[in-house]
Amino acid sequence: MTSVPAPPYDGRHLIADLDGCGAALDDLALVEAARRAGVDAAGASLLKITLHHFGPGMGVTGVAILAESHISVHSWPEHQYAAIDIFLCGARHDLDAALGAIAAILRPQNIRQLTHRRGFGVGCP
């Protein structure tokens, strides 16, 4: 492959692993509330949501498709663990606020996180 210049970075992708969650991670409504709180706190524009419940006592997946990319929550109640992705284009959105809002509902004892800059020159719609 030939090398092409990377466009300016204005996308950010926050990956967070939440351990020791005190909330009931098999509760579809609660996981959905966390996802929704994250979208609202980020100031993002929700287009579509997809939810899947693996069954009673099992995990939940929720993905919000946004005008600015996506926010996802996957939960493993048997491990009190949730995996969060907050991927937003544009500089005006608050990823940390989104994670804070999600964590306030899922109540982890520990959060491991990184923020990865992703390259493109596009603003949000």
Added chain:
Amino acid sequence: MTSVPAPPYDGRHLIADLDGCGAALDDLALVEAARRAGVDAAGASLLKITLHHFGPGMGVTGVAILAESHISVHSWPEHQYAAIDIFLCGARHDLDAALGAIAAILRPQNIRQLTHRRGFGVGCP
């Protein structure tokens, strides 16, 4: 917050930025085909898909909810750029094959990628 031990790592999250894509990134069917090829190449189990087209000549978002987490494709045709996420639990799935299958359809000139290990002790369903 108190520190709790991280559970064993068996999740992997491949983030890839595809620049200089030769394919028509405003083509819903093509982006969906790329997403589907990625799921198949990974050997993952598809549960639900969500697609959104921002309009003629504009980008497409496709997210596959998997038994093993998710694969997402966001495209910006005006920048010939696509953002790929391949997040899979369990050791038996092939993230590189998934990215290769997606790239074979989107035809980027350059790929920037990283693979992030995410911590939990759960296997796939």
